[in-house]
Amino acid sequence: MSLLEETVAWFSEPAQWSGATGIPWRLAQHIGYTALAVAAAALVAVPLGLYIGHTGRWRNLAVLSTGALRALPTLGLLTLLALQLGIGLSAPIIALAVLCVPPLLAGIYSGLEAVDPATVDAARAQGMTEAHVILRVELPLAMPLIIGGLRSAVLQVIATATVAAFIGVGGLGRYIIDGLAVSDTARVLGGAVVVVILALVIDALFAAAQRLSAHFADPATPTKERHA
Amino acid sequence: MSIKRLATVSAAALLVLSACSDPDDAGQESDDAAQESAGTIGIGSADFPESQIIAEIYAHALEAEDFQVERNFQIGAREVYMPALENAEIDLMPEYTGNLLSYLDPETTATSAEDIEAEIPQALPEGLEVLDTAEAQNKDSLNVTEEFAAQNDLESIGDLAELEQLSLAANPEFAERAYGIPGMEEVYGITDVDFTPISDGGGPATLQALLDGTVDVADIYTTTPSIEENDLVTLEDPEDMIAAQHVVPVVRAEAMDEQARSILNEVSAALTTEALTQMNARNSGDEVEEPATIAQDWLEENDLG
Numbered sequence: 288m289s290l291l292e293e294t295v296a297w298f299s300e301p302a303q304w305s306g307a308t309g310i311p312w313r314l315a316q317h318i319g320y321t322a323l324a325v326a327a328a329a330l331v332a333v334p335l336g337l338y339i340g341h342t343g344r345w346r347n348l349a350v351l352s353t354g355a356l357r358a359l360p361t362l363g364l365l366t367l368l369a370l371q372l373g374i375g376l377s378a379p380i381i382a383l384a385v386l387c388v389p390p391l392l393a394g395i396y397s398g399l400e401a402v403d404p405a406t407v408d409a410a411r412a413q414g415m416t417e418a419h420v421i422l423r424v425e426l427p428l429a430m431p432l433i434i435g436g437l438r439s440a441v442l443q444v445i446a447t448a449t450v451a452a453f454i455g456v457g458g459l460g461r462y463i464i465d466g467l468a469v470s471d472t473a474r475v476l477g478g479a480v481v482v483v484i485l486a487l488v489i490d491a492l493f494a495a496a497q498r499l500s501a502h503f504a505d506p507a508t509p510t511k512e513r514h515a
Numbered sequence: 516m517s518i519k520r521l522a523t524v525s526a527a528a529l530l531v532l533s534a535c536s537d538p539d540d541a542g543q544e545s546d547d548a549a550q551e552s553a554g555t556i557g558i559g560s561a562d563f564p565e566s567q568i569i570a571e572i573y574a575h576a577l578e579a580e581d582f583q584v585e586r587n588f589q590i591g592a593r594e595v596y597m598p599a600l601e602n603a604e605i606d607l608m609p610e611y612t613g614n615l616l617s618y619l620d621p622e623t624t625a626t627s628a629e630d631i632e633a634e635i636p637q638a639l640p641e642g643l644e645v646l647d648t649a650e651a652q653n654k655d656s657l658n659v660t661e662e663f664a665a666q667n668d669l670e671s672i673g674d675l676a677e678l679e680q681l682s683l684a685a686n687p688e689f690a691e692r693a694y695g696i697p698g699m700e701e702v703y704g705i706t707d708v709d710f711t712p713i714s715d716g717g718g719p720a721t722l723q724a725l726l727d728g729t730v731d732v733a734d735i736y737t738t739t740p741s742i743e744e745n746d747l748v749t750l751e752d753p754e755d756m757i758a759a760q761h762v763v764p765v766v767r768a769e770a771m772d773e774q775a776r777s778i779l780n781e782v783s784a785a786l787t788t789e790a791l792t793q794m795n796a797r798n799s800g801d802e803v804e805e806p807a808t809i810a811q812d813w814l815e816e817n818d819l820g
Contacts, residue, residue: 366720369723373723373729374684374713374723374730375729452687452712454713454715454720455712455724461687464687465687465712468686468687468712469687
């Protein structure tokens with residue numbers, strides 16, 4: 288049997304579609320880890336990004352430190368954290384959040400920076416408080432770039448969350464790590480295919496959200512590409 | 516000017532080098548030919564430190580008796596070095612009995628040291644043989660903390676069946692292999708194991724999970740220094756659920772004369788699990804000594820070098 292046939296056979300086994308080791312549950316775990324990691328990253332990235340984008344302060348520091356963060360190998364960080372925090376969810380969630388902060392932060396501060404200063408001045412001239420300026424003017428206008436940052440952050444986490452399986456938690460990485468351990472290539476490939484499909488679906492959702500937000504930020508932008 | 520000078524110097528250097536290398540090459544070839552008949556022994560090793568340490572022990576022991584050896588270390592997986600042995604690219608490899616047999620005969624059900632040793636000679640390809648096995652063995656072992664062993668009166672794997680709840684950390688393959696979860700149920704009647712797969716081969720993360728109480732039992736290789744360093748209790752395996760993995764030299768029969776064989780057999784006679792564990796400890800942690808030095812020191816301590 289070819290690898291392709293074996294993989295198709297792997298997908299068609301009933302055991303793959305129910306229970307704690309089935310695809311639906313593993314998929315739910317994977318999405319759950321991704322959501323937790325992105326939420327944890329947002330706790331840091333959103334306030335920091337708004338501050339940097341709004342004031343323009345610390346910009347260089349942010350660029351430098353997020354660049355350095357991006358260079359951290361997630362698997363190494365995961366192992367280090369697992370030794371400190373023990374086996375469980377906290378180590379992989381933190382490691383993935385670290386991966387997630389740079390694109391999220393960059394999306395937010397560059398989105399805010401890209402807002403025309405004249406628009407911000409006009410908002411202030413109308414008597415808006417700084418909080419109102421951020422919430423009602425800068426954020427909506429920056430939204431396409433912020434969603435772009437979120438999109439790239441989420442996709443990186445979906446792809447990388449597979450490493451969490453190295454230290455005993457679930458998710459789609461289990462198929463890849465366990466399959467490798469017993470040389471079950473069909474299982475490895477099957478797990479990878481599910482990750483790819485998940486990534487593509489989520490990416491398509493974000494692409495739609497980005498177009499929609501661009502429309503809100505500037506109603507002249509079409510929500511769909513028009514074909515003449 | 517300086518560039519021109521540099522070029523001249525390099526050209527001269529190249530000339531000297533090539534002049535040197537030519538006769539050397541020729542010499543090497545005739546040397547090779549001479550050694551082939553006099554028996555240069557090509558020694559391989561797998562790509563993990565312990566295999567390299569054992570290979571260095573073989574190499575130093577043979578060199579001490581004026582054998583010519585050639586080191587081809589860190590070859591990698593069995594799928595690579597076993598064919599290399601068959602093709603006479605190397606003549607000697609340190610091996611582990613259980614893994615060697617299951618590579619040669621994937622269908623084997625032998626797990627005891629005796630059964631495995633009895634089956635290996637028939638399973639080996641023609642021209643290859645194993646010499647004496649050492650007492651030293653590096654196999655999976657189930658370990659608990661001293662405290663947990665005392666609390667639950669644990670000595671052997673079978674005693675785990677008495678526990679109401681049992682959690683265990685090991686490499687992911689433990690969930691599916693005969694020496695793992697299926698074997699625990701079949702051989703010792705242990706069911707409902709809460710399994711945490713950690714992919715570090717009984718390394719620091721597995722140890723951490725055991726020490727902080729995340730799991731009750733951890734699968735750690737027998738020659739890992741952390742077992743002794745943390746006073747872990749290795750559970751006995753009277754039913755041989757876990758296949759024996761004694762260190763054994765696999766050799767190309769033609770390449771080994773009587774003297775070489777007896778040197779290697781003397782090494783095997785002296786090599787214990789404890790010695791191997793201590794040598795591994797020197798290769799890791801604070802010391803990180805070179806395999807060659809570790810091997811040399813051990814041979815001297817045992818009057819073999």
